[in-house]
Every structure is written in C-alpha cells, then in structure tokens.
Amino acid sequence: MFDYNSFTNAVIQANKKLYEYINIHMTQSDLEEASSIGYGGDKSLNIDLIAENIFIKYLSSFGDIISEEIGIISNKSNIKIIIDPLDGSHNFLSGLPYYGTSVAIRKENEYLAGYVCNLCTAKMIYRDNKSIKTIDILNKKEEKNLEIKNPKISIFERAYAYTDITKILKDNFIKYRSPGASALSLAYARNYKFVLFMGNLREFDIAAALHINKDLYVYKDKKILIMAKNYNDFVQIKEILKLF
Incomplete structure (x- = not known):
C-alpha cells in the first residue's frame, strides 16, 4: 500500500527547501536561461533545474519521476510522480508574486494524490486519498479551507x-x-x-x-x-x- 503520509511529508519538505532557496540563497545566475530546452517544450531557467533537483532528491524513492524539465527518470515503477518544479516561471522571472509547484501521483491510469504549493504564500493545497487540506509548509500547521459561496470572478x-x-x-x-x-x-x-x-x-x-x-x-x-x-x-x- 502506498504510504501517503510519508509522501506528503516529503512533498512538504521539498517545497520548504525550494522556498528557503528562493528567499535566502538565490543568485542572479539562477534567473538566467539554461542551455537546454525542457521536456515540456519551454526554455528552462537555471532556477527551474535547481527546483527540479530538489524534488527529485525528496521524491524519487517513491516512484518514477516525470518532470517538465528533464522528462522521465527511469521506468521501473508502476508509481509515476508528475512534477512541475516551478509553475509560473515567467511570473517568477518578472517578480510577479504568483508562482508555485505541482506534484501528482499516478498509478497506471488513476491519480492517487495531488499537491499544489503557492511559493509566495508558503501554503500548499492537496488531496491524498482523503479530503482536501491546506497546510503551511513552514510550520506544517493545517489551515481552514474557507468556502467562497458566491465567487465574483x-x-x-x-x-x-x-x-x-x-x-x-x-x-x-x-x-x-x-x-x-x-x-x-x-x-x-x-x-x-x-x-x-x-x-x-x-x-x-x-x-x-x-x-x-x-x-x-x-x-x-x-x-x-x-x-x-x-x-x-x-x-x-x-x-x-x-x-x-
């Protein structure tokens, strides 16, 4: 049986590590274009590759990684981990505070879990095999999901x-x-x-x-x-x- 708790903790740790890198350790060269084109077809920034390596480090033990930047890493497991290590790269590059990360688990043709983190707010929304939850990746405290009953936009x-x-x-x-x-x-x-x-x-x-x-x-x-x-x-x- 897939260990959802361990995987969720690993996703939190990967996002926290990336958040800390962006806010503490990032350099000017991280904002420059990498020499390669990503697997998804877009030009990669150096920060895209750094983010990808962080997620590979924390998640690869759970299954095969399929990433927007590097593509498929091995094909030995029936668990596929689909990651976008920096969703909204152009926003990030331009200093527009709306970017994050995305992780999903697929077993054959069924998605088992999904995680999306807003790196500007350090909040992650996810659903594993249960209900939807929101968590602060910095302190791991669960937060209320308030319902917007009459959205305007x-x-x-x-x-x-x-x-x-x-x-x-x-x-x-x-x-x-x-x-x-x-x-x-x-x-x-x-x-x-x-x-x-x-x-x-x-x-x-x-x-x-x-x-x-x-x-x-x-x-x-x-x-x-x-x-x-x-x-x-x-x-x-x-x-x-x-x-x-």
Missing part, C-alpha cells in the same frame, strides 16, 4: 492567445483574470466561478488539480479544460464556448 489561463474567446467573455459580461500559473489557478478552481485553461494540456499543468478537484464539474478535451463547482456556471461557460 473567473480565471482564463492563456487568455492572451485566444482573443476571439476573450471577446466572447466580454460580450457575455464575464469578469475574469489571467494570472499566468496554470496549476495554481486550476488547484483553486472552487474559489472562482470557473477556471478555463486552453492550449496544450500537459500533464504537468493539470494532473494535481484534476485530483484535488475531482468533486467539481470538469470538461476536458484535447485543448480545453474547464473546472467549476457550480453547475449553472459550468453549463454557462460550456454554452458560451459551444461545447454541447
């Missing part, structure tokens, strides 16, 4: 690439934001009317959030992912996008 990640859709949302008087860290936005989907994510749906971006929010209404095809906690909001955005 939606999230549209990668809105900049879909101006036709932004016009449709405007015409339907839908207020939204596009903060630029997909895993973070999707993980907190229950705080918004809906989260819309369009483009290349990479497992690194969506795996943890899909497990965390498995109780929400979800639509997913090859290039669109929608999450909403309210059925009427879910139906509205699907109708607007003509997804019926």
